[in-house]
Every structure is written in structure tokens, then in C-alpha cells.
Amino acid sequence: MESRPPLPPFSLETARQxxxxxxxxWNSRDPFRVAQAYTEDTRxxxxxxxxxxxAQVQAFLQGKWQKEREYRLIKEIWAWHGNRIAVRFAYEWQDAQGQWWRSYGNENWEFDAQGYMAVRHASINDLAIDASERKFHWPLGRRPDDHPGLTELGL
Structure with a gap:
């Protein structure tokens, strides 16, 4: 199996990468692409x-993005050590009835020596918001480099 740099142990810079x-x-909303970052036996x-x-991760993500339309995500590093990274995140999405949501959460990641994520624990809370409260307005896909992050947005 090829490696997936950057590899652990992580520095602040490589953890940010x-x-x-x-x-x-995740902003690509491509379940296959996302699943390739995880080990074959990821948990x-x-x-x-x-x-x-x-395979289960890919199926999970297919269902997720069928439900969560107009999905836009921002992740921010919280902590790192060795082969582990903790992040906080927020994403905005719209349901089939047109209601907008902001989902907030934290993730704990553990990587194998080749740089694939072996373990992902996510805790997530959903908050209904009005369209006027949205903060993530870039076109679908990658967040532009000049778009504010969570801290700058007060989230």
C-alpha cells in the first residue's frame, strides 16, 4: 500500500496539512475519494x-450527502501528538424541506504509519438556522484559501 503523506509523527505544520x-x-462530497484516506479496516x-x-464508510457517506444538501465544511486543528490529531469543525447544509442546519463537532483521529486514518471518533450536534444566519457562502467544493476559518467566523 502506498503511503499517504504527511506521515506521523505530526508537527503542527504537517497536522494542519x-x-x-x-x-x-469532504467538501468534494465524493464518497469514494473520502474513503480512500482511511485504512481498509478503519473504525x-x-x-x-x-x-x-x-466499503461501509463509502456507503455511509453516500447516504449522508443525499440527506445533507449544499454541504460546506470547515475543519480546524485543535491538538496533535504523535499519530493523533484532534479537530473541531462546523458544516452547513440544507435538508429536503429547505431547512438550513449548522452542525458542530469534534473529531479524534488516529493514523497508521503510512498516513491512513485508522480510527475516527466524531461527536456532532445540529442546530437549525435561518438562511440569513449562514456563514459558509463559497461555491460548492473546496473552501477558498481566503475564506475565514472557524475562529475568524466566531464559531
Whole structure:
């Protein structure tokens, strides 16, 4: 299996690179692309879902993005040590009835020696918002480099 740099142990700079790469992949809303960042036997906890392995992760993400329309995500590093990174995140999305949501959360990540994520624990809370309260206004896809992050947005 090829490696997926940057590799652990992480420095602040390489941890930031890993976080931004994850954000970019998730903003693609491509379940296959996202799943490739995880080990074949990855273990997740995402709210009350517990996908195991890339195939289950990919299926989980397909369902997620069918429900969560207009999905835009920002991740920010919280802490790192060795092969682990903690992030906080927020994303905005719209449901099928037109209601806008902001979902906030924290993730704990553990990587293998080749740079693939082996473990992902996510705790997430959802808040209904008015369209006027949205803060993430870039076109679907990668967040522009000059768009404010969570701290700058007061989140």
C-alpha cells in the first residue's frame, strides 16, 4: 500500500496539512475519494453510526450527502501528538424541506504509519438556522484559501 503523506509523527505544520486535506476531500462530497484516506479496516464512530472498513464508510457517506444538501465544511486543528490529531469543525447544509442546519463537532483521529486514518471518533450536534444566519457562502467544493476559518467566523 502506498503511503499517504504527511506521515506521523505530526508537527503542527504537517497536522494542519492533514486537516486541510481532509476538509478538501469532504467538501468534494465524493464518497469514494473520502474513503480512500482511511485504512481498509478503519473504525468509525459518527453520532450513533459505527461504520467499519472503507466499503461501509463509502456507503455511509453516500447516504449522508443525499440527506445533507449544499454541504460546506470547515475543519480546524485543535491538538496533535504523535499519530493523533484532534479537530473541531462546523458544516452547513440544507435538508429536503429547505431547512438550513449548522452542525458542530469534534473529531479524534488516529493514523497508521503510512498516513491512513485508522480510527475516527466524531461527536456532532445540529442546530437549525435561518438562511440569513449562514456563514459558509463559497461555491460548492473546496473552501477558498481566503475564506475565514472557524475562529475568524466566531464559531
Amino acid at each position: 492533514k486537516v486541510r486535506a481532509a476538509e478538501d476531500a 468509525w464512530r459518527n453520532r450513533s453510526d459505527f461504520p467499519r472498513g472503507r
